[in-house]
Amino acid sequence: MPRFVLSLHTPPSDHDTTQRLVNFAQACLAQGHSIEAIFLYQHGVYHASSDFALASDELQPAALWQQLADQNINLMLCVTAAEKRGVNISNTGVFNVAGLAEFAMLASSADKWVQFK
Numbered sequence: 758m759p760r761f762v763l764s765l766h767t768p769p770s771d772h773d774t775t776q777r778l779v780n781f782a783q784a785c786l787a788q789g790h791s792i793e794a795i796f797l798y799q800h801g802v803y804h805a806s807s808d809f810a811l812a813s814d815e816l817q818p819a820a821l822w823q824q825l826a827d828q829n830i831n832l833m834l835c836v837t838a839a840e841k842r843g844v845n846i847s848n849t850g851v852f853n854v855a856g857l858a859e860f861a862m863l864a865s866s867a868d869k870w871v872q873f874k
Contacts, residue, residue: 759868760791764860765801766874772816775804778873779821786828793867794831796860797852802839805852819850826851833860 763782767774782792797804804818811817826832834844834852846854864870 758789758791759785760793760866761785762793762796762860762864762867762870764796764798764864764870764872765804766799766872768800768803769811769816769818774873775816775818775821779825781871781873782825782830792825792830794833794860794863795825796833796835796855796863798835798838798857798860800842802834802842802844805834805839805849806844807848807850808845822851835860 761782763778765774765778769775778795782795785792804822822832832852833855834846834849836846836854836856839846839849839854
């Protein structure tokens, strides 16, 4: 079965892209594929910020990320992109702080890399 690596480049306020990534990941898992990692990059790093608040009637991405973490998917946060955007990397919740090189190694060994922008 194919092994996927996904990357998210948009902030939590972009509900459509977040939902597309989560739906894609769930569909892959349902078909027996594996998700090696999901990498937050560029504005996607705001998903790991505890300071980014959305209205209660909007999509709450934190619950979606928790569901993916509960399925043992490696959720990675780009340390450089996070620091450039003021995201506190000592409090990232379900996300593991990682470098771009680590992500590149995972992506190069996966069967498919899918970007969500």
